[in-house]
Amino acid sequence: MxxxxxxxxxxxxxxxxxxxxxxxxxxxxxxxxxxxxxxxxxxxxxxxxxxxxxxxxxxxxxxxxxxxxxxxxxxxxxxxxxxxxxxxxxxxxxxxxxxxxxxxxxxxxxxxxxxxxxxxxxxxxxxxxxxxxxxxxxxxxxxxxxxxxxxxxxxxxxxxxxxxxxxxxxxxxxxxxxxxxxxxxxxxxxxxxxxxxxxxxxxxxxxxxxxxxxxxxxxxxxxxxxxxxxxxxxxxxxxxxxxxxxxxxxxxxxxxxxxxxxxxxxREMRGQVAAVNGAxxxxxxxxxxxxxxxxxxxxxxxxxxxxRVAHETHWEDIAADHQSNLLALRAEIEQMEIQHQKILDANAAAHQETLRENAVKIAQLDEDLEGCQAALAHADQVREALECELAEAQTTLERSQISQAAKLEHLETVRRDTQARLEAVQASLSWRVTTPLRRLANSLGRSR
Structure with a gap:
């Protein structure tokens, strides 16, 4: 309902x-x-x-x-x-x-x-x-x-x-x-x-x-x-x-x-009576x-x-605010520039002191470097002399090795000849016949 x-x-x-x-x-x-x-x-x-x-x-x-x-x-x-x-x-x-x-x-x-x-x-x-x-x-x-x-x-x-x-x-x-x-x-x-x-x-x-x-x-x-x-x-x-x-x-x-x-x-009207306002x-x-x-x-x-008026007024207000903000910003920038300059000056002084200290260190390092370079040059000379001596010793050693090899070869030849003669003697009849006499002689030598 x-x-x-x-x-x-x-x-x-x-x-x-x-x-x-x-x-x-x-x-x-x-x-x-x-x-x-x-x-x-x-x-x-x-x-x-x-x-x-x-x-x-x-x-x-x-x-x-x-x-x-x-x-x-x-x-x-x-x-x-x-x-x-x-x-x-x-x-x-x-x-x-x-x-x-x-x-x-x-x-x-x-x-x-x-x-x-x-x-x-x-x-x-x-x-x-x-x-x-x-x-x-x-x-x-x-x-x-x-x-x-x-x-x-x-x-x-x-x-x-x-x-x-x-x-x-x-x-x-x-x-x-x-x-x-x-x-x-x-x-x-x-x-x-x-x-x-x-x-x-x-x-x-x-x-x-x-x-x-x-x-x-x-x-x-x-x-x-x-x-x-x-x-x-x-x-x-x-x-x-x-x-x-x-x-x-x-x-x-x-x-x-x-x-x-x-x-x-x-305008439309209906009715006929207008007692209050007939007009x-x-x-x-x-x-x-x-x-x-x-x-x-x-x-x-x-x-x-x-x-339009509101918009223009709005932008005028914005412009006024902008101008005020701009002035405040400029003042703030000036203060920042002063502070920035102070910081720059302090940094510059510290930088100069650092440069001076670094210059002293660099001079010391240059002096040390010269000493190292002199030591290195001397070491190079010593090295070159040692290399020459080493080369001469190497040559002498090689020559000695060659001589020793020749001597060894000669001794080996003598040894073989001697060995052959010894074996010939030991194989001879006289060596075998005289064997008892040699043993007797050895015994008598030990008993003395």
């Missing part, structure tokens, strides 16, 4: 889509409208088991309000930022009749991703560069839904906006995610920074009310600062299509409509400008937009 009071806590916009005051209203409205679309986007996310996709939890209600009307259509979706490719798969499931789902990423690794769905394509390139859109246009040149989930850097978001909004169909929606990064200095943001992505979208909301302030020939328009700051072209003809700028936590949603559909229209009846069917009698002076914009 749906609580009617809770169900009435949302209001319906001009396009029939509800504007929610809280998450409960979204859930109740989804229950009431369950037959009008195929299923809540969050359910597709929860059921997803393919490539990884990550989103902040509060995004789903905001996405559901603007995407549900496209679910049964042959939509064309462009998402800047692919990463692992999971969100492309979810869009393909959530929009079963989608004609094209294109992901754009600067990382070449995303080009290697493969998808089961034939309607998913990936284009590699910088979303702020025209060349990238030439490749995108070759696949599809207009889109019903465009999501910027890229680098989240303020400059990249703002630089890509003219390219994507130009390709957004009338009746389409542009969604920029993760805008909390617009408060981070590292991402080109800051709460009071005039050139952040949030500052850009805040200014973009002025174009929802374009008819109430614009007049031809205005030089300083709300977007002129951003055009000059980032080198963009944001013609009034493009921005006149801004129908709605919706903001939720970290998300900005911009809806595009034909300029004629973005007008306030005439109001004169305003039937008048325009806003006619109603309050706007003059040209009322529409005159200041010479500089608040963003």
């Amino acid at each position: 749906v609580d009617k009071r809770a169900a009435q806590s949302h209001r319906v916009g001009s396009n029939g889509s509800p504007s929610y005051e809280n998450g409960l209203s979204l859930r109740l409205w989804c229950v009431e409208q369950k037959d009008s679309f195929l299923g809540r986007l969050r359910e597709f996310f929860d059921a997803h088991d393919g490539k990884v996709s990550d989103k902040w939890r509060s995004y789903w209600p905001a996405y559901e309000t603007v995407m549900r009307r496209f679910q049964k259509r042959a939509v064309r979706v462009l998402e800047i930022g692919v990463q692992n490719g999971g969100s492309l798969e979810i869009w393909s499931k959530y929009f079963p009749k989608a004609h094209h789902i294109i992901g754009c990423d600067i990382d070449p690794a995303c080009g290697t991703l493969e998808f089961d769905a034939d309607n998913i394509s990936v284009v590699i390139g910088d979303a702020a560069e025209p060349e990238t859109y030439e490749r995108i246009d070759a696949i599809c040149d207009s889109f019903d839904i465009i999501i910027d989930d890229g680098s989240h850097h303020c400059e990249h978001i703002i630089s890509a906006f003219p390219h994507v909004f130009e390709r957004l169909k009338v009746g389409g929606v542009y969604i920029c995610e993760d805008l909390h990064s617009s408060y981070f200095d590292a991402m080109g943001g800051g709460l009071e920074r005039p050139d952040s992505a949030w500052a850009f979208f805040r200014r973009l909301s002025d174009y929802v009310n374009l008819e109430h302030w614009h007049q031809p020939g205005q030089h300083e328009t709300p977007m002129r600062f951003f055009e000059e700051r980032y080198g963009l072209s944001l013609p009034i003809e493009m921005l006149a299509h801004v129908h709605e700028v919706r903001v939720v936590n970290s998300v900005c949603i911009v809806e595009k409509r034909a300029p004629e559909d973005n007008l306030l229209g005439p 109001i009846l004169e305003n039937q069917d008048v325009t806003a400008r006619e109603c309050v009698q706007i003059t040209e002076a009322d529409l005159r914009l200041p010479g500089k937009s608040i963003e």
